[in-house]
Amino acid sequence: MAQAAGIQISCAQFEPRIGEVERNVEASLKLIAEAADSGSRLIVLPELCNSGYVLESREEAYALSEDVATGSSIARWASLAAERGLYIVAGFLERDGIKLYNSAIVIGPDGVIGTYRKNHLWADEALYFERGDLGFPVFHTPFGRVGVLICYDGWFPEAWRILALQGADIVCVPTNWVPMAEQPAGMPAMANVLCMGAAHSNSMVVAACDRVGTERGQPFIGQSLIVDHNGWPVAGPASASEPGLVTAICDLSQARRKRNWNDFNQVMRDRRTDLYGEMLGTAVRPGWY
Amino acid sequence: MAQAAGIQISCAQFEPRIGEVERNVEASLKLIAEAADSGSRLIVLPELCNSGYVLESREEAYALSEDVATGSSIARWASLAAERGLYIVAGFLERDGIKLYNSAIVIGPDGVIGTYRKNHLWADEALYFERGDLGFPVFHTPFGRVGVLICYDGWFPEAWRILALQGADIVCVPTNWVPMAEQPAGMPAMANVLCMGAAHSNSMVVAACDRVGTERGQPFIGQSLIVDHNGWPVAGPASASEPGLVTAICDLSQARRKRNWNDFNQVMRDRRTDLYGEMLGTAVRPGWY
Numbered sequence: 080m081a082q083a084a085g086i087q088i089s090c091a092q093f094e095p096r097i098g099e100v101e102r103n104v105e106a107s108l109k110l111i112a113e114a115a116d117s118g119s120r121l122i123v124l125p126e127l128c129n130s131g132y133v134l135e136s137r138e139e140a141y142a143l144s145e146d147v148a149t150g151s152s153i154a155r156w157a158s159l160a161a162e163r164g165l166y167i168v169a170g171f172l173e174r175d176g177i178k179l180y181n182s183a184i185v186i187g188p189d190g191v192i193g194t195y196r197k198n199h200l201w202a203d204e205a206l207y208f209e210r211g212d213l214g215f216p217v218f219h220t221p222f223g224r225v226g227v228l229i230c231y232d233g234w235f236p237e238a239w240r241i242l243a244l245q246g247a248d249i250v251c252v253p254t255n256w257v258p259m260a261e262q263p264a265g266m267p268a269m270a271n272v273l274c275m276g277a278a279h280s281n282s283m284v285v286a287a288c289d290r291v292g293t294e295r296g297q298p299f300i301g302q303s304l305i306v307d308h309n310g311w312p313v314a315g316p317a318s319a320s321e322p323g324l325v326t327a328i329c330d331l332s333q334a335r336r337k338r339n340w341n342d343f344n345q346v347m348r349d350r351r352t353d354l355y356g357e358m359l360g361t362a363v364r365p366g367w368y
Numbered sequence: 369m370a371q372a373a374g375i376q377i378s379c380a381q382f383e384p385r386i387g388e389v390e391r392n393v394e395a396s397l398k399l400i401a402e403a404a405d406s407g408s409r410l411i412v413l414p415e416l417c418n419s420g421y422v423l424e425s426r427e428e429a430y431a432l433s434e435d436v437a438t439g440s441s442i443a444r445w446a447s448l449a450a451e452r453g454l455y456i457v458a459g460f461l462e463r464d465g466i467k468l469y470n471s472a473i474v475i476g477p478d479g480v481i482g483t484y485r486k487n488h489l490w491a492d493e494a495l496y497f498e499r500g501d502l503g504f505p506v507f508h509t510p511f512g513r514v515g516v517l518i519c520y521d522g523w524f525p526e527a528w529r530i531l532a533l534q535g536a537d538i539v540c541v542p543t544n545w546v547p548m549a550e551q552p553a554g555m556p557a558m559a560n561v562l563c564m565g566a567a568h569s570n571s572m573v574v575a576a577c578d579r580v581g582t583e584r585g586q587p588f589i590g591q592s593l594i595v596d597h598n599g600w601p602v603a604g605p606a607s608a609s610e611p612g613l614v615t616a617i618c619d620l621s622q623a624r625r626k627r628n629w630n631d632f633n634q635v636m637r638d639r640r641t642d643l644y645g646e647m648l649g650t651a652v653r654p655g656w657y
Contacts, residue, residue, distance in 0.1 A: 198640050198643060199638050199640065200632070201632075201633060202629075202630050202631070202632050202633060203632070204632075205632045210640070211640075214643055215643065231633075231638075234569050234635060235569070235635075235638075235639065235640075236525030236526070236528075236529060236565075236566075236569065237525070237529070237639065237640075237644045239525075240525060240526070241643075241644065259598075260598055261598050261600060262600075263600050263601075266556070266600065266601075267555070267556075269564075269565075269568050269598075269599055272561055272564050272565050272568070272599065273565050273568070273569065275558075275561050275565075276525075276558075276561050276562050276564075276565035276566075277525075277565075279558050279561070279562070280523050280524070280525060280562065309548075309549055309550050309558075310558055310561065311550060311551075311552050311555065312552075312555075340491075341491050342491070343489070343490075343491050343492070343493075343494045344490060344491060344520075346523060346524075349488050349520075349524075350524065350526065351487050351488065351499070351500075351524075351526075354487060354503055354504065354530075355526045355530065
């Protein structure tokens with residue numbers, strides 16, 4: 080028999096303020112508690128949600144950073160996760176020695192499960208952070224396999240596919256989406272479109288948690304959402320401007336089961352790796368881009 | 369100065385009938401002429417548009433096939449292309465010796481430019497056709513570089529990316545899209561979502577031409593569209609049931625130019641090939657799918 084149980088998931092969309100780490104973590108804890116009260120066991124928070132996003136210097140970034148072992152934000156999230164039996168995926172500003180990363184921590188009731196470091200840095204992030212050096216890890220939990228991507232990572236179909244090939248049932252996406260050119264009325268935001276397409280063509284659940292508000296002149300677009308393995312939103316898109324929870328129950332076993340389309344087709348097996356290798360692996364023909 | 373000129377493109381959505389090659393090509397020629405009258409120079413036709421799609425046996429498929437050198441459908445399309453100075457991308461049932469392929473022919477005013485053979489076969493196509501063996505060719509034309517994908521190929525982000533990495537400005541997609549599970553109201557068809565995401569994350573124009581009608585019990589969903597390099601529809605989606613032209617003027621130079629997002633980011637250059645190689649190239653971890 081199919082596994083009937085699902086897991087209730089919440090994205091906790093809110094507005095971090097640059098530099099106000101204490102206040103930001105406090106705001107996140109309130110939303111996490113609210114989500115837990117409603118029955119959610121997996122809660123996703125935005126990118127860099129303890130520090131804020133629009134940094135002005137490497138030194139400012141360094142001052143706001145924390146390492147996984149001793150960081151106070153992580154300790155506070157871990158404490159609530161232990162108390163309430165939760166899984167939390169939170170974007171934070173990581174320091175490892177002298178290096179900084181735009182990272183996400185994956186926390187369970189028993190503490191830190193792992194870290195993901197953003198592999199594709201966007202714009203001025205290149206001034207503050209190192210590129211991720213931990214690959215595309217998939218974290219094992221009692222409810223299934225969890226992958227993590229952060230914001231601009233989602234523009235790389237390679238990243239979603241690599242998580243799917245490793246068996247991820249769900250991808251959690253802490254993000255700070257910014258407005259895109261020429262967004263037409265009546266269409267989902269392009270960031271939402273990319274989540275939907277990736278969920279569908281890889282048969283994975285996607286839970287993307289954005290921030291809202293304007294920081295040092297940079298607006299963010301909210302519209303957090305949870306997409307099922309068919310690629311359709313089952314919660315959200317949330318408001319473009321207001322904080323709040325986006326919550327859905329998702330059956331992760333269906334994500335894994337429904338990769339089989341019919342007698343002949345299973346999207347992972349149908350990949351023509353005999354044709355992809357040269358182009359996708361390492362070789363990029365110079366000059367075209 | 370930026371190149372101001374665009375090329376007018378039409379997708380000629382219509383309803384082929386199984387086995388009625390003469391009639392189907394005639395129907396396509398009428399729409400092509402209509403598109404040319406309106407100023408279009410590049411016209412995309414549906415998948416297997418000369419033969420029809422829902423085959424019942426390998427022998428039926430064989431009887432409907434033609435080879436590139438002597439095929440009458442191709443000769444008729446080429447004749448009109450020469451007469452009107454057109455470029456035509458048409459899905460047809462190709463025979464090469466004893467082997468059959470679900471192919472698309474690319475024709476210009478001077479004759480056949482090249483052939484693409486569908487690399488990812490869908491469902492019962494595996495009973496009639498060989499998998500494509502020509503890779504992902506990019507065809508050079510006076511107006512830019514043209515890639516071709518057919519229907520289920522579009523479910524593979526690898527395929528779009530490989531065309532982009534070879535410098536394709538536009539991808540023409542002859543298709544026979546079928547209804548997908550759980551399509552919600554108010555959302556673009558998932559096939560449209562995949563075209564939009566691929567166009568955006570690769571900065572390519574996409575012109576996808578679907579068929580309409582029901583054949584041997586199999587419905588098709590129409591909704592042909594042309595998507596600009598930002599990922600937004602500039603023409604269509606067309607009707608889900610009626611034939612007709614979908615037409616837009618696209619500046620292919622913008623597709624190539626706008627791959628540069630900002631001072632730091634260009635999506636092709638940002639690819640972490642140092643991390644992708646092992647997973648995307650040839651290795652698929654057995655057992656996960």
